[in-house]
Amino acid sequence: MEVLFKVTRQQHNSSPVVQTYRLQVEPGNTILDCLNRIKWEQDGTLAFRKNCRNTICGSCAMRINGRSALACKENVSSEIAIAKQIAAVNSVKTIPEITIAPLGNMPVIKDLVVDMKDFWNNLEAIAPYVNTAAQKVPEKEFLQTPQQRSRLEQTSNCIMCGACFSECNGFEVNRDFVGPHALAKAYRMIADSRDSDTENRLQKYNEGTKGVWGCTRCWYCNFVCPMGVAPLDQITKIKQEILAHKQVPDSVPLRHRKGLVKMVEQGGWINEPQFVLQVVANYFRDLKGLLAIVPLGLRMLAKNKFPFSFEPSEGTKEIKALIAAVREENAKN
Ligand code: SF4
Ligand code: SF4
Ligand code: FES
Numbered sequence: 001m002e003v004l005f006k007v008t009r010q011q012h013n014s015s016p017v018v019q020t021y022r023l024q025v026e027p028g029n030t031i032l033d034c035l036n037r038i039k040w041e042q043d044g045t046l047a048f049r050k051n052c053r054n055t056i057c058g059s060c061a062m063r064i065n066g067r068s069a070l071a072c073k074e075n076v077s078s079e080i081a082i083a084k085q086i087a088a089v090n091s092v093k094t095i096p097e098i099t100i101a102p103l104g105n106m107p108v109i110k111d112l113v114v115d116m117k118d119f120w121n122n123l124e125a126i127a128p129y130v131n132t133a134a135q136k137v138p139e140k141e142f143l144q145t146p147q148q149r150s151r152l153e154q155t156s157n158c159i160m161c162g163a164c165f166s167e168c169n170g171f172e173v174n175r176d177f178v179g180p181h182a183l184a185k186a187y188r189m190i191a192d193s194r195d196s197d198t199e200n201r202l203q204k205y206n207e208g209t210k211g212v213w214g215c216t217r218c219w220y221c222n223f224v225c226p227m228g229v230a231p232l233d234q235i236t237k238i239k240q241e242i243l244a245h246k247q248v249p250d251s252v253p254l255r256h257r258k259g260l261v262k263m264v265e266q267g268g269w270i271n272e273p274q275f276v277l278q279v280v281a282n283y284f285r286d287l288k289g290l291l292a293i294v295p296l297g298l299r300m301l302a303k304n305k306f307p308f309s310f311e312p313s314e315g316t317k318e319i320k321a322l323i324a325a326v327r328e329e330n331a332k333n
Helices: 031-042 076-089 117-125 146-150 163-167 169-173 180-191 198-205 220-224 231-244 252-267 272-279 287-302 316-332
Strands: 002-009 017-024 061-064 067-070 097-101 108-110
Touching: 002 031, 017 031, 031 076, 031 097, 061 163, 067 163, 067 220, 076 097, 117 163, 117 180, 163 180, 163 220, 180 198, 180 231, 198 231, 220 231, 231 252, 252 272, 252 316, 272 287
Parallel strands: 002 097
Antiparallel strands: 002 017, 061 067, 061 097
């Protein structure tokens, strides 16, 4: 069958242009097969990364039909099905089209090759090595039970392809955020029975919006990850560890999480002025936080929108019962 490949091409610091290549392909061909043929048969100047051709090395991640994916994993027939859905929204195409573009959130070096410096530096920032400093080093290797090892399986599947980082909304709006790949690896370290640095790690991953609290929970990393690592799930597990840990210093995100549940439990829904006071101003203890919310309070007062009273929700009893049931369930696990 004939397919049009619309490839976004770009030289460093120049504007992107879309170049169309026409190719006779089989439905089972991978997108990487097609790009190789374009390069070998039509245009040797097209630049892209590849290596294993087998979903192992993580080199060939790019945006295919609008989302980040591995070119050696996706094939023509499934991409045409996706392209048809897109075409149905726009216009009906006589020859199927597949769009190919470089990963997002990283500057383009050439065509589909991006500069992954931030990706690697952010991984390094979470200290992605097992730290055994506080453990007695055994004479031979560190042994793990099958259960201890199984806690590492999902995150160990990461092949560092960058697909999640490319789609991360948290990183897009906050360049301090380390990103989903780094935090998935961070959980792998916390979950490792051989690592003795959990305390420091939790403090580090709890810092401002650099660590777990920089995630906007958009779920895109889970959606695009080709290896089922589910970075958002790992971020959630780190948050749970932080919340359960007494030694982690108090912070706005922690008060937010803890206060939210407490408040909903008390009144069925959120008493907003009290919530803001509790989270941002730490009940008058955080002067900087208090001063930050004063202008908003004054504006609300001026517009007669400041709620002086709070009515608990009619469903408070049911909500209390639900929260208790969830706590009970969590305690069992
Ligand atoms: S869920 Fe969080 S980490 Fe994952 S892509 Fe969205 S903002 Fe990034
Ligand atoms: S978590 Fe998934 S998407 Fe992100 S780098 Fe690892 S394998 Fe790629
Ligand atoms: S070429 Fe190695 S993952 Fe695609």
